[in-house]
Amino acid sequence: MKFGIVTFPGSNCDYDAFHAVTEILGEEATYIWHKDHDLQGSDVIILPGGFSYGDYLRAGAIARFSPIMQEVVAHAKSGGPVLGICNGFQIACEAGLLPGALMRNSHLQFVSAEVRIRVENAETLFTNLYERGELLRIPVAHGDGRFVATPEVLDQLEGDGRVIFKYADADGNLSADANPNGSERNIAGIISESGNVLGLMPHPERACSALLGSSDGVRLLESILSRVAA
Amino acid sequence: MSEVTPRVGDPVITPALVAEHGLTKAEYERLVAMLGRTPTFTELGVVSALWSEHCSYKHSRPVLKTLPTTAPYVLQGPGENAGVISIGDGLAVAFKIESHNHPSAVEPYQGAATGVGGILRDVFTMGARPIAMLNSLRFGTLDDSRVRYLFSGVVKGIGDYGNCVGIPTVAGEIVFDPAYENNPLVNAMCVGLMHEEDLIRAKAEGVGNPIMAVGARTGRDGIHGASFASEDLSEASDAKRPRIQVGDPFTEKLLLEASLELIKSGHIVAIQDMGAAGLTSSSAEMAERGAVGVTIDVTKVPTRESGMTPYEILLSESQERMLVVAKKGHEDDVRAILNKWDLTAAVIGEVIAEPVYRVTEGSKVVAEFPGSRLVTDCPTYSPDARESSDIIELRSTDPNAIAPRAEEKDHVWTLERLLSSPTIASRAWAYRQYDSTVRTNTVVGPGGDAAVLRVRGTNKAIAVKTDCNGRYVYLEPRVGGRIAVAEAARNVACTGARPLAITNCLNFGNPTRPEVFYQFKEAVAGMGEACRALGTPVTGGNVSLYNESPAGAVYPTPVIGMIGLVDDISRITPATFQHDGDAILLLGEMGDELGGSEYLATIHGKVIGAPPRCDPAREKIVVDALLSAIEAGVVSSAHDCSDGGLAVALAECCIANRECESGAEIDLSGYSSLTDRGILFGETQGRIVLSSSAPERVLAIAKAAGVPCAQIGRVRRHSESLDITLPKSAVRNPLSVLRRAYHSTIPAIMSRTVEHANFDELSPVAAH
Numbered sequence: 001m002k003f004g005i006v007t008f009p010g011s012n013c014d015y016d017a018f019h020a021v022t023e024i025l026g027e028e029a030t031y032i033w034h035k036d037h038d039l040q041g042s043d044v045i046i047l048p049g050g051f052s053y054g055d056y057l058r059a060g061a062i063a064r065f066s067p068i069m070q071e072v073v074a075h076a077k078s079g080g081p082v083l084g085i086c087n088g089f090q091i092a093c094e095a096g097l098l099p100g101a102l103m104r105n106s107h108l109q110f111v112s113a114e115v116r117i118r119v120e121n122a123e124t125l126f127t128n129l130y131e132r133g134e135l136l137r138i139p140v141a142h143g144d145g146r147f148v149a150t151p152e153v154l155d156q157l158e159g160d161g162r163v164i165f166k167y168a169d170a171d172g173n174l175s176a177d178a179n180p181n182g183s184e185r186n187i188a189g190i191i192s193e194s195g196n197v198l199g200l201m202p203h204p205e206r207a208c209s210a211l212l213g214s215s216d217g218v219r220l221l222e223s224i225l226s227r228v229a230a
Numbered sequence: 231m232s233e234v235t236p237r238v239g240d241p242v243i244t245p246a247l248v249a250e251h252g253l254t255k256a257e258y259e260r261l262v263a264m265l266g267r268t269p270t271f272t273e274l275g276v277v278s279a280l281w282s283e284h285c286s287y288k289h290s291r292p293v294l295k296t297l298p299t300t301a302p303y304v305l306q307g308p309g310e311n312a313g314v315i316s317i318g319d320g321l322a323v324a325f326k327i328e329s330h331n332h333p334s335a336v337e338p339y340q341g342a343a344t345g346v347g348g349i350l351r352d353v354f355t356m357g358a359r360p361i362a363m364l365n366s367l368r369f370g371t372l373d374d375s376r377v378r379y380l381f382s383g384v385v386k387g388i389g390d391y392g393n394c395v396g397i398p399t400v401a402g403e404i405v406f407d408p409a410y411e412n413n414p415l416v417n418a419m420c421v422g423l424m425h426e427e428d429l430i431r432a433k434a435e436g437v438g439n440p441i442m443a444v445g446a447r448t449g450r451d452g453i454h455g456a457s458f459a460s461e462d463l464s465e466a467s468d469a470k471r472p473r474i475q476v477g478d479p480f481t482e483k484l485l486l487e488a489s490l491e492l493i494k495s496g497h498i499v500a501i502q503d504m505g506a507a508g509l510t511s512s513s514a515e516m517a518e519r520g521a522v523g524v525t526i527d528v529t530k531v532p533t534r535e536s537g538m539t540p541y542e543i544l545l546s547e548s549q550e551r552m553l554v555v556a557k558k559g560h561e562d563d564v565r566a567i568l569n570k571w572d573l574t575a576a577v578i579g580e581v582i583a584e585p586v587y588r589v590t591e592g593s594k595v596v597a598e599f600p601g602s603r604l605v606t607d608c609p610t611y612s613p614d615a616r617e618s619s620d621i622i623e624l625r626s627t628d629p630n631a632i633a634p635r636a637e638e639k640d641h642v643w644t645l646e647r648l649l650s651s652p653t654i655a656s657r658a659w660a661y662r663q664y665d666s667t668v669r670t671n672t673v674v675g676p677g678g679d680a681a682v683l684r685v686r687g688t689n690k691a692i693a694v695k696t697d698c699n700g701r702y703v704y705l706e707p708r709v710g711g712r713i714a715v716a717e718a719a720r721n722v723a724c725t726g727a728r729p730l731a732i733t734n735c736l737n738f739g740n741p742t743r744p745e746v747f748y749q750f751k752e753a754v755a756g757m758g759e760a761c762r763a764l765g766t767p768v769t770g771g772n773v774s775l776y777n778e779s780p781a782g783a784v785y786p787t788p789v790i791g792m793i794g795l796v797d798d799i800s801r802i803t804p805a806t807f808q809h810d811g812d813a814i815l816l817l818g819e820m821g822d823e824l825g826g827s828e829y830l831a832t833i834h835g836k837v838i839g840a841p842p843r844c845d846p847a848r849e850k851i852v853v854d855a856l857l858s859a860i861e862a863g864v865v866s867s868a869h870d871c872s873d874g875g876l877a878v879a880l881a882e883c884c885i886a887n888r889e890c891e892s893g894a895e896i897d898l899s900g901y902s903s904l905t906d907r908g909i910l911f912g913e914t915q916g917r918i919v920l921s922s923s924a925p926e927r928v929l930a931i932a933k934a935a936g937v938p939c940a941q942i943g944r945v946r947r948h949s950e951s952l953d954i955t956l957p958k959s960a961v962r963n964p965l966s967v968l969r970r971a972y973h974s975t976i977p978a979i980m981s982r983t984v985e986h987a988n989f990d991e992l993s994p995v996a997a998h
Binding site for chain 2: 009010012013015016019020049050051053054055056109110111112113139141143203205206208209211212
């Protein structure tokens, strides 16, 4: 399976995603330049983390106009898997692939830490190798990660099982202390209505090696593999 | 030589103008003699920048020459943008530390951010991809609201810049002391990794090769930043805010990628950051290294605004710019790479055979200097050095004569105070604002003894740390200089890494004052002794003098940035206790030296006594014994014993890692010749707290190495206290007390006033 990783000017987790796919999954990966119009036959698109266009104007707001986004949106509309991580989540929201928005963290500081997220739905393209309720240890590193949406949208997301990950404490409680950025309802990651676009603020590609602290992110990538391959 | 006449509209050269440019009368006369005529305004500006302390090292160079700089694995020593050492497997590490003290004192956010940007460029211009950032910071005490403003601004500046470029910030130190009240120190270090064959130097070569300006355009910001950094801070410093550069990390990220692509492409022969003194220093230094002439036409330099004079273009310190010597005929290839990254590249001059440094404005010559004399003619000074009698007196004061405070009857009280000293307490408040895990190589991040980064494609890892206890250097500069190196070596070794080499950032006061120059000479001598004994040469660094405010000089603070190599990643060792029942051992001598300690400063408000003794040869043996034990696989954890002494080191082993806390039982009752408080809080050097499930093997290794080592207790994973039995008393420290003191102090102080709205966001407009 081929993963296409989009490099926007200012992307800085493209390299990490590339290595997670090639070294950990042992799958093919390619970098896709944002000025191109060719997904190079990729089966899965990763919108990586970083500071596309320096986060100027608003995180993800300029990147959504990059030429390659036309193809990325078309790929998503036709059911192709898209994984938006951190800045990639912000870009996916700006591009209308996912509802809601990511705002400045409630404490107004950048937050870099290992957090825990609880798997809320283990039936998706991206989470089928996890158990529902399972806690994952995973790094976050962002200044604009506070997920917000209207109460109606939040209710609908929850009702449809489209909230995939929530920040939780070591006992699995959705406490305010466990929420690193003030996200509504501790939401860390959501999925599109058709289930093929996942956006999340934590970095699964940074949780792919026990040496670095956690390998809990590996099964997210493997889930895609098992489902798409099948 | 060309005819050079004053430019219409430029000021007339007067003694007052010369003085304003920071040149002494003798230096000005030297300049006139070199030129054989009165300099133009442009030439005066160029010389004032290049002969500033910051660029010329005129007071420090003779002393720095005494430092050891060689080892078989040193590929590039001092004199380049960064030092480079080989780590085997065809790989090399480039690294350097640099100060941005003066800008940060006036404008903390931009000062710190551009410090990070500058040091990143120094490393990637060597052909290395940056893999880690470190920061060594000094501030006044956090009781002061301006200090809190400086601290939070600097931290945000470091974070915003490094996070955006996508280089993890993994280690460093932060010290709070009244000595830094009006003159904070902001030293940034960058570490990069490269293939040896990609090493490129900033040496202009090849007559006829074009000189190109690449990256951001040149604006009017930061003019005379180098000269500003070469004078004491004063009430008037605030007015020099326009001399402070403005950073744009987004452009830096693009420039990083473009530069590495450029170096790989083979289209260029040399590349250098336009850092301090901008275009002037980068072009003059590249010409000097290559022993060639250069000519530059300022009208070809891409500028942000029209009407900039040659003087302004030459001295601008606009950020995110590089000077490149391309291969003739490859100009379009260079442009294509820069354009891909939405950056500009323009031919602004060429390498010439005539031995001259020439600047033109169109066809008119506005500055011209013979050969490389612009760089080489700068005078060096060896001012008087004499120790201050006040410091001699402080040092000879006996710390043991200070009576304990009544509260100290309860050692828990004292330990709690020390753990909540901002210099010892957890710095998580700061480093949670730094992305420490991007690029997925960080094995040990902030909070450990040293940070450790794996080297992909090998079984190796690199350990990095900065260190310096300025209080020790203040009380006895030679000993303090030794300790700075030795502590950095111990920290790196605690993770399982062999110390290899250092970079240094020497922060001192005004060198024309004999007592300051004495500190400088002695501290460098002490560093040299320790570097020789430990086998860690100096590969470069930076000197920052004139760190003085009206209140006086900062503590002499020679910060050491150490690089170590882990040969086997499976041997990477954590700092904190791991396993229930492990034996706790002290490697090194038990001691009770309280001179210059954090205990005296925090509990008694005194900076007195002789700092702890430091024998570099002993330090080397301790480091070797520690590494032997780690390589033998018998060490569960290793932590350096430093600020706050053994009690603080033990407490940190228990509670520093919130995911893995332990209690411990410690028995020190046998050391009856020592005082209880000296045992707990003395800062005797050359000591490591280890835990091990095979203590007899650690003891045997230590014995064979000739290092004292004693089993002093056991790890109790399920205990909620750190119990210590002393010769004359016993203390039961509840972990809940230690935890709160250590983890909550800085957040509690900073929550009082965090004035986020005061920091200017980096401006997108400045980008292109």
